[in-house]
Amino acid sequence: MVLLLCIFFAFSYFDSKYLLVATDAEYAKNTGRQLLELFLVVSIAAAIFLSLLIYSVLSTQNAARRMAYAISKDMSFSKEQFRRFYELSPVPYLLISPKGAITRPNKASLRFFGRTEENLIEKNFFSFLSLPEHSEKIMRYKDSAERRIPVVQKEVQVLLDSKELRWALLSIEDITTPGSYEHNCLVTLVDIHEQKELERIKTEFLSLASHQLRSPLANLKWYIDFLLNRRRDQMSEEVQGYLHKMYRRNSDMIELVNTLLNLSRIEMGRVKVEKESADMEALTKSVIEELEPTAQEKKISMETTFVGDLLLDTDIRLVRIILQNLLSNSLRYTKENGKVSIRLSGSTSQIRFEVEDTGVGIPPNEQGSIFSKLYRATNAKEIEANGNGIGLYMCKELVAGLGGTITFVSKLGEGTTFTFELPR
């Protein structure tokens, strides 16, 4: 560009200076000078152009060199950072070959195994895994690693140096980079030993608690039952009345203990769903019948509507618990002379259960928490101090366990409708 500009200006200059001269002799003399001057100007322009060119090439090279330096510095920095992250992570990591030979354990893994690095390197990782009843599973994980299929968060027991077995969640991921000849798998072990121990203790506690809590309640039930059925003639009406009351309170207590135990079982994932074909209308009617005395006491009318095919393959024990909870809630939070409506409608894909009441309703700002465990709405607490905040939580868990959904619509002071749908 610079060169072209110089040539252009040189030509314009010479044109204006020499072309106006008239004679041939002068013209010839001037042409020599003209060429000489033109050559001079062009050489200067070329020199400037060349030096500019060299400068720009040199400076580009420098910039590239600087950039390469910065990148390599960055890379070694991130490499170092990554190394430190790997080494110092509190999570036990090991690099193993696809065959299982340990190549690089991090510090946390040494702590986990209770071994030194020398003691672990080159050893086969899978020889430290133990699942007495599931040795096949270990072989499967080994096979997966060899075929570079990821193993994701599997529960295993790891044999430590102390010969103790410790529970961990095992993940194996092939991290070989494309084009690399060295094959590496990253093993991650998440220590879940405390969790597993707590689970075991909880299970033991539950079975003990269920026995210890139920035994005296069962005894009381039998004593009262025995007296009322077989020693009735030895008791006055008054005594019999009190015994009936005792029997009812004891039954409440049995129900509460059963609820708590059921809840614990749900939380441990130990409720088995046992399906059988059952008529939901008959089931609903029997639950209503159980609660009829409470409704009568509060002069609450209970209305039912049954529409469509109401035969369902389901676990009636669980559906009964759900209905019992929703209905007794409705009765509890509906004032005297109120109304509770129960509607069942069956379609080809599901059965919908609706329990509507004219009760106190749920405050709008608390509606999001109503299915949370131990949560009780503020107005519910005012009405009934003794609720346990478990019923709706349990309903939600049980409906989910049966593959259905539960929702509600509520207006403060006007009433609430709970709806749950169970698929066919």
Place this chain on the structure above:
Amino acid sequence: MNGKKILMVDDDLAFCEMLSEILREEGAEVLVEHDGASGVEKALSEHPDLVLFDVMMPVMSGIKALEKLRADGWGKNIPAILLTNVNQPEAMAASLENGPPTEYLLKVDWTLDQIAERIKKILEAK
């Protein structure tokens, strides 16, 4: 239940007394023991028509006692009821897989009359 011999093995004395009264009223002969080991001994010597074992008992548990009974030629097919308040019916069921006519009842869910009724039904079906 006339003439039927029933063996009750439970360390809860009051329960044994009350249930035996009901069963005797129905015409059954009732034998009572309070621990698993004596229960097995009594069962093997008396050959009752039905045995009723509590699960958690001193000396020997009901499950262990039933296992011993099932190992015996006569005891192999004897109807048995296991009574308990432990919340593990599945675990219980697994331990009873080999014994054919065994029932598991959660004590707290049953009244004495219901238990007696259940026993009657099992004996009638025998």
